[in-house]
Amino acid sequence: MTRLVLQEPADALLRAWHEARGANALPHARFADPISLRRWVGDISILHLHEGKKRFFVSLHGANVARHLGPNFHKKYLEESVPEASHCDTFAPYELSIRTRQPSYSIQRAALESELFKSLERMILPLSLDDPETVGRFLVWVAPIEAGSATTTSVYVPFDEHEITALGLGEPRKTSELFLLSEQYMLDERAA
DSSP states (O other): OOOOOOOHHHHHHHHHHHHHHTTSSSOBGGGGOTTTTTTTGGGEEEEEEOSSSOOEEEEEEOHHHHHHHSSOOTTEEHHHHSOGGGHHHHHHHHHHHHHHSSOEEEEEEEEOTTSOEEEEEEEEEEEESSSTTSEEEEEEEEEESSOOOTTOOOTTSOOOHHHHHHHTOSSOOOSOEEEEOOHHHHHHHHHO
């Protein structure tokens, strides 16, 4: 089985999450303290999980995250900020982490104005509030996989016919690739 290889900063943050979790199902939301996570602070967002139609509120949006994604979601609900066509890809990693209480990882691809593709990796780390068994917050890490273009647009700009034709690639992958970073990931890492 091929093990997913995370960038070093993501791998270190995942290890810190597992350490903070200890014997609990989830680490407490105090883990997402920006001062403690200053190494990653530009590349992270903190989301609050609410009940109701609008569930995902961004309480902190790192400067690098805003630059990589395009829009700045600081103090906004994702449901109102992300185009409806991107809702499935946007919310699937959060829903997976809610259901499993495990970190999730996704690769998201965007078309750039330069007719190139930009790939971002996103790691969702679920956190608890009062009940250590229930997800109440998320710590989200986002970074480019490949060096991007200086003319980056939002990852939420859909692919258009011109970009598909110009690249000669046929139909590109329009959806994210999603992985669960379960405890098995850490065990596989220790064995390697």
